[in-house]
Amino acid sequence: MPTQKTVAATGNTVVAEAMRQCAPDVVAAYPITPQTTIVEEFAAFVAKGRVHTEYVTVESEHSAMSACVGASAAGARVMTATSSQGLALMWEELHIAAGMRLPIVMANANRALSAPINIHCDHSDIMGARDTGWVMLFAETAQEAYDNTIMAVRVAENDDVLLPVMSTLDGFITTHSIDRVELMDDESVSAFVGEYVPKYPLLDLENPVTHGSFAGLDGPFFEFKKAQREAIERSRKVINDVGAEFSKLSGRPFGMIETWGMEDAEVAIIVLGSTAGNVRHVARGLRDAGMKAGVVKVRCFRPFPFAEIAEALLGVKAVAVMDRAESFGAEGGPLFLEVRSALYDSSERMPVIDYIYGLGGSDVKLELIESVYKDLTDIASGVEAPAGLVYLGTR
Amino acid sequence: MANLKELTHREDRLEGGHRLCAGCGASIAVRQVLLGAGLEPVVVGCATGCLEVSTTIYPYSAWKTPFIHNAFENAAATVSGVEAAFKGLKAAGKIPADKRVKFVAFGGDGGTYDIGLQSLSGAMERGHDMVYVCYDNGAYMNTGIQRSSATPKGAWATTAQVGAAQQGKQQRRKDLTAIMAAHNIPYVAQASISHWKDLTNKAEKAFAVQGPAFINVFAPCPRGWRIPYNKTVEIAKSAVQTGFWPLFEVEDGVWRQTVRVVNRKPIEEFLKPQGRFKHLFAPGNEALLAEMQSDVDHQWDALQSRFNCS
Ligand SMILES: Cc1ncc(C[n+]2csc(CCOP(=O)(O)OP(=O)(O)O)c2C)c(N)n1
């Protein structure tokens, strides 16, 4: 069993620590608030000689992911981190990293996208990347950010997957708050992630390969995409297996979704990231007052755990989805669209209401969450559900 | 420097059978540059453009050496990542410490002067041990001959058309080679496919230096320049002889002319055979032609003074 050390540290500090422990051969990164301290702390590890990593201080995020693609294709274990505008600038490269089947691991400090410019938490950046072919993990706490980052390496590099993985944590709320975190010892992490053995490295000079070919009309472009879909479907099992193995080592549970109070819940909130803690806190209080409140936290957004969600919602009378990102003009935010779709094949279809909340870091007061549960109770007892989505707590 | 006999014994790393047009200057540039790498292994990166699409049509590849294409604007960043991986894997003990590999990135003028300039500048500033080669054919050929910042003033391009209001491209070219020299990297050169020995010598020097090197290679495009496919080398030569494309190198900051031009020819000799300049010879455009000559003269004089100072 690993030795675990309890520390008080920010999410960014422990992500940097996880990166160091995973010993990437290359990190290419560019600073942006609120990710910056990850790359600064990693740079300190490099300066102190605590990692063997070649640290490429690129001139932009586009080049960061471009260099990561080159390094990963070359056969290196590659990690990076970004946020917001940086992730948006990488967009072209996110597709390429996934399309070239490169197991790059990237932390993202979830932050709003301009305009207006805003440095605070929401999920607009990360949701803009949801269709790029990356596996996407969400952390509620610094602990989960640490754990997810380590597990991400194993998932990405698994032969059945070979896809890039994002380990996301909420900007400032998780990246900058000091939290209680258990860190594993270096040897245990190193043994857990193992050595990366690339399949067709560019640096295998005796067996030259061409990466990034042209596959036009007659080329198997369509088939490559199907293979990518099959890989991300296979990643479900890998994520669960890696999670189970990690849980055994760490003593901390992992699931693509994590539920609280769902055994007999009549009303439930589905949520991603740091707000899950607040929702659980409110639900606990309401339970004490007699409401059968439940919480579904989604820890893996891609691949989306639809079966798990549909099952968790069996018996629930009304559901709220809390979306920290917009999909302007769609029926609701990105999480809502997934959840509603997950329920289509379910034997039970209850009302699902979408609450857009916390954009640009706007405060998510406990009373607001409480009001959502109250709405749900009303709807469960026959009050008509609001038509369309609800902006929660706008002035 | 390798002599001709030695060069003939070196393997071509870009195989025939690719789909570049007959007479394409790009493939000559690649061949001569890779000959300059000697016998050491070379990893090639390439920006999106004619060279890339024509040599890597899946499941075929004309590259007999490791090759990576990523996107249009990031050949330099991509190869810098490959080179970083080489160092990182050495540090991890997965590649022997004494192993030597050369890294080269090719980009067209669009992928280099324009959209890829930031990525190139960053990679050169960071000092990666890599060579960046721009094959300059003076337009975005792959997408149908649109103007770039390397397109000569007055040239026709599909986004710099000729009509009553305008005679081709309105702006002067960007002097990329000088911009790269301003990065104070160990080696910068300007070369042409017409002077194959000079080009290969420059590539040899570029590969030999520790750290970044840049070569700007003049590589005519018969299709875009509206010239017969068997005139590629001839026209490249006349670019040198008219002073339009001087051949020089900047070694550790010292500028040196590598091919002397004794009787510099008038610019018309370079322009006349090319369909993209046809309109310049129509009545009424004499002033434009004169301006092109004076631009070349000016560039020539400025360069001579750089050689003299160095
Ligand atoms: C970001 C981006 N913008 C535009 C394109 C379309 N595009 C592909 S190649 C190309 C032009 C290439 O020109 P150049 O670099 O000069 O190479 P050439 O084709 O002339 O050899 C363009 C505009 C692209 N692939 N990616």
Ligand code: SF4
């Ligand atoms: S269009 Fe020009 S650059 Fe492209 S392959 Fe043909 S000759 Fe070469």
Ligand SMILES: [Mg+2]
């Ligand atoms: Mg071009």
